[in-house]
Amino acid sequence: MYEEIINKLSKNDRRAVARSISNIENGDSDADILLQEVASKVGGAYRIGITGPPGAGKSTITNHLTKIYIKENKKVGIVAVDPTSPFSGGALLGDRIRMNEIGQYENVFIRSMASRGSLGGLCKKAIDAADVLDAAGYDIVILETVGVGQSELDIAQAADTTIVVLVPESGDSVQAMKAGLMEIADVFTLNKSDRPGADQAETALKTMISLKYHDENTWLPPILRTIASENKGINELNKEIERHEKFLKEKNKLLPKREEQMKIRIRNIVQEKLNDEIWHSGNENFLNSSLKNVTLGNISPYQIAEEIIINYKNHK
Amino acid sequence: MYEEIINKLSKNDRRAVARSISNIENGDSDADILLQEVASKVGGAYRIGITGPPGAGKSTITNHLTKIYIKENKKVGIVAVDPTSPFSGGALLGDRIRMNEIGQYENVFIRSMASRGSLGGLCKKAIDAADVLDAAGYDIVILETVGVGQSELDIAQAADTTIVVLVPESGDSVQAMKAGLMEIADVFTLNKSDRPGADQAETALKTMISLKYHDENTWLPPILRTIASENKGINELNKEIERHEKFLKEKNKLLPKREEQMKIRIRNIVQEKLNDEIWHSGNENFLNSSLKNVTLGNISPYQIAEEIIINYKNHK
Numbered sequence: 210m211y212e213e214i215i216n217k218l219s220k221n222d223r224r225a226v227a228r229s230i231s232n233i234e235n236g237d238s239d240a241d242i243l244l245q246e247v248a249s250k251v252g253g254a255y256r257i258g259i260t261g262p263p264g265a266g267k268s269t270i271t272n273h274l275t276k277i278y279i280k281e282n283k284k285v286g287i288v289a290v291d292p293t294s295p296f297s298g299g300a301l302l303g304d305r306i307r308m309n310e311i312g313q314y315e316n317v318f319i320r321s322m323a324s325r326g327s328l329g330g331l332c333k334k335a336i337d338a339a340d341v342l343d344a345a346g347y348d349i350v351i352l353e354t355v356g357v358g359q360s361e362l363d364i365a366q367a368a369d370t371t372i373v374v375l376v377p378e379s380g381d382s383v384q385a386m387k388a389g390l391m392e393i394a395d396v397f398t399l400n401k402s403d404r405p406g407a408d409q410a411e412t413a414l415k416t417m418i419s420l421k422y423h424d425e426n427t428w429l430p431p432i433l434r435t436i437a438s439e440n441k442g443i444n445e446l447n448k449e450i451e452r453h454e455k456f457l458k459e460k461n462k463l464l465p466k467r468e469e470q471m472k473i474r475i476r477n478i479v480q481e482k483l484n485d486e487i488w489h490s491g492n493e494n495f496l497n498s499s500l501k502n503v504t505l506g507n508i509s510p511y512q513i514a515e516e517i518i519i520n521y522k523n524h525k
Numbered sequence: 526m527y528e529e530i531i532n533k534l535s536k537n538d539r540r541a542v543a544r545s546i547s548n549i550e551n552g553d554s555d556a557d558i559l560l561q562e563v564a565s566k567v568g569g570a571y572r573i574g575i576t577g578p579p580g581a582g583k584s585t586i587t588n589h590l591t592k593i594y595i596k597e598n599k600k601v602g603i604v605a606v607d608p609t610s611p612f613s614g615g616a617l618l619g620d621r622i623r624m625n626e627i628g629q630y631e632n633v634f635i636r637s638m639a640s641r642g643s644l645g646g647l648c649k650k651a652i653d654a655a656d657v658l659d660a661a662g663y664d665i666v667i668l669e670t671v672g673v674g675q676s677e678l679d680i681a682q683a684a685d686t687t688i689v690v691l692v693p694e695s696g697d698s699v700q701a702m703k704a705g706l707m708e709i710a711d712v713f714t715l716n717k718s719d720r721p722g723a724d725q726a727e728t729a730l731k732t733m734i735s736l737k738y739h740d741e742n743t744w745l746p747p748i749l750r751t752i753a754s755e756n757k758g759i760n761e762l763n764k765e766i767e768r769h770e771k772f773l774k775e776k777n778k779l780l781p782k783r784e785e786q787m788k789i790r791i792r793n794i795v796q797e798k799l800n801d802e803i804w805h806s807g808n809e810n811f812l813n814s815s816l817k818n819v820t821l822g823n824i825s826p827y828q829i830a831e832e833i834i835i836n837y838k839n840h841k
């Protein structure tokens with residue numbers, strides 16, 4: 210059965226792609242098997258991460274970039290991650306609707322994923338979905354996420370090139386995540402750059418970047434100015450993405466980068482699996498029956514945690 | 526040795542408190558034993574969580590609330606959590622400096638904790654620190670955090686009363702986390718309420734609250750207006766905290782609430798412990814030596830993850 214799906218995936222059967230991603234999203238028990246099969250087919254796609262604060266214009270940029278790729282006859286898979294949605298009840302729905310336009314294209318596949326469980330779980334699933342798209346032969350896979358929590362880090366850890374989208378007035382929130390953005394950004398885009406404050410924002414970014422240690426082997430993130438709503442600056446943005454891809458390949462940095470990312474990913478998979486497994490068997494009941502005693506201070510939560518782990522290890 | 530520390534803790538030996546919290550923060554191997562001892566002494570303190578976006582005035586509110594408690598002859602322990610600090614390099618340092626004023630009081634203990642590892646790990650340590658303060662006889666423990674990622678959820682899961690501090694212009698970011706805030710807020714504080722937009726913000730909050738299902742046993746979060754920088758509205762805020770405490774106690778909801786929180790906490794402890802343990806033994810090396818093969822698609826990351834878990838379970 211899986212061979213069939215894999216077969217269909219490689220032929221870019223859209224329904225097979227959609228169903229596979231649904232399996233992953235629902236956490237179906239057979240999703241793991243699917244992903245094991247998919248694993249041998251990945252590596253062909255170039256992965257672009259797009260992140261930034263809410264309302265910065267990420268979807269609009271994704272939209273226009275995608276149109277460029279379509280013209281180049283490339284197939285584009287888009288996974289849009291909304292880590293805020295259990296809170297917002299779909300605040301980003303508007304963006305999704307706007308994106309439906311490019312969703313009409315034969316060579317574009319869009320999937321948006323919203324948080325049901327943990328943030329980490331969501332990002333893990335998004336990366337799995339990217340694998341499916343990669344295996345299905347998409348040339349470009351775009352992972353888009355609102356930079357909330359550490360979703361921007363998680364997504365950057367799955368992208369070959371990460372674009373951080375800011376707006377002139379991002380000021381404060383950028384301040385708070387400065388160094389973090391410096392870590393992940395391969396390209397900065399100052400969107401809505403016709404708004405006041407663009408010059409100051411660019412200067413601030415430039416200063417940050419210049420402070421970063423660098424030699425001739427270091428990629429220093431360029432700062433682009435875009436007005437995505439008017440499709441301004443998107444070609445230049447695409448040029449910078451291409452330049453970064455070329456840099457990674459020529460300097461033999463792409464594979465090592467992907468290996469580093471794989472390391473983090475496997476660690477996350479292990480953590481999630483463990484967490485799934487451990488609450489099976491009698492541990493859930495044991496936990497529930499201990500709560501009163503722990504809360505009253507008769508036993509320490511650490512003791513209970515210890516026992517739960519021992520139970521788990523002894524169980525088969 | 527631990528008996529001695531516990532002994533000193535119960536006598537509110539400040540140095541013992543400080544050292545214990547440092548042990549926890551550093552993840553010292555004996556911190557677990559300490560916490561097991563501490564567990565039997567907790568439950569006496571009332572725990573207040575204070576969260577909200579950066580710059581909303583949380584520290585100033587904490588400051589003024591603490592002064593009220595000091596006048597009531599209460600001992601106040603404060604754990605301030607800064608989840609943004611690996612990114613900001615101490616953006617909140619200013620707040621800490623402002624708080625030094627109350628830190629001079631004999632009956633006040635302040636500790637700020639910044640993120641070194643994961644966000645979840647940080648919040649776990651903050652809750653452990655709250656236990657230490659509780660065991661040391663502090664009447665009130667205030668847990669303060671910037672609402673970033675899910676830190677506000679984590680902290681709310683350790684507080685009896687959670688105060689969400691907003692400002693009139695919070696607008697957008699509040700929008701994005703609305704329902705989440707509704708879940709955790711026992712009291713809303715609209716700080717800097719002399720700024721434009723306060724009326725609209727209050728109306729929006731009121732609408733949200735009224736939409737929440739409620740009967741006569743439901744606590745509906747009140748909305749306070751404060752100007753913390755001028756110490757305005759803080760007495761009223763304190764009155765609402767007291768009213769909420771009374772509500773929880775009279776309706777017999779405090780213990781069940783703490784049990785529910787304990788459940789989540791133990792789950793987090795288990796997850797953290799597992800994650801610590803599993804990377805010992807040969808698994809780290811095994812992971813590193815597999816990376817190239819996984820990245821090239823020869824093996825699936827899921828297969829490697831599986832093997833790592835099996836190794837772990839078989840090891841002793």
